[in-house]
Amino acid sequence: MYYSISGKVVFYEEGKVVLENNGIAYELGVSANTLAAFAKKGEVVTAYTYLKVAEDEMSLYGFYSKEEKAMFVNLISVSGVGPKTALQILSGIDLQSLAIAIVNGDAKTLAKVKGLGKKTAERIILELKEKISAVGESESSDGFFGLLSGEDASKDEVVNDAVLALVSLGISKTEAAKAVSIARTKSDKLENIITLALRSFDR
Secondary structure, three states, X not given: OOOEEEEEEEEEEOOEEEEEEOOEEEEEEOOHHHHHHHOOOOOEEEEXXXXXXXXXXXXXXXXXXXXXXXXXXXHHOOOOOOHHHHHHHHHHOOHHHHHHHHXXXXXXXXXXXXXXXXXXXXXXXXXXXXXXXXXXXXXXXXXXXXXXXXXXXXXXXXXXXXXXXXHHOOXXXXXXHHHHHHHHOOOOOHHHHHXXXXXXXXX
8 A cells, every 4th residue: 555655754763763744644663774774853764664454453664675675574474473573573683684594594593583482483484485585586676685686695606615614614604694795795716705704703
């Protein structure tokens, strides 16, 4: 019903942003990331929205990007994951790391999100792994989560080797993939990529 709303930020607090458009104020449930992007009164912003309709309520949620909205919709499609839990997940881990963790079956990383148990993390992976992978591989996915689209690490042999090297040192595959993807933008040589990635863990 509502694809997006552009309006002036008139109020915000943890988990909530209010946008005013043509005399109508819209209260949006938001993640910590969206709150950080919109937390400036008087500024005009565009929120991509999702309307949740239940028997006893109608709730509107807002997102700073199409990708965050898409992940939210995917998360609430999982059995036992409602809007509040989905926002909590989006607040506790960045989108790229979340997508990589799901695709890699990394329940340990997901379970680090406050309030998210191991069983729920495993259910998210079970129900979304193939879906997120398929979207990431699609050329029409609007660069869905970056690393899973045109920048997919699996299509770069140097990146794959670097990730395997870090994993062999005891670093989780999710953290290794993220560090290597950043290092890859600075160098084409395997040795340099591994060195740069390792340095990022010393900060």
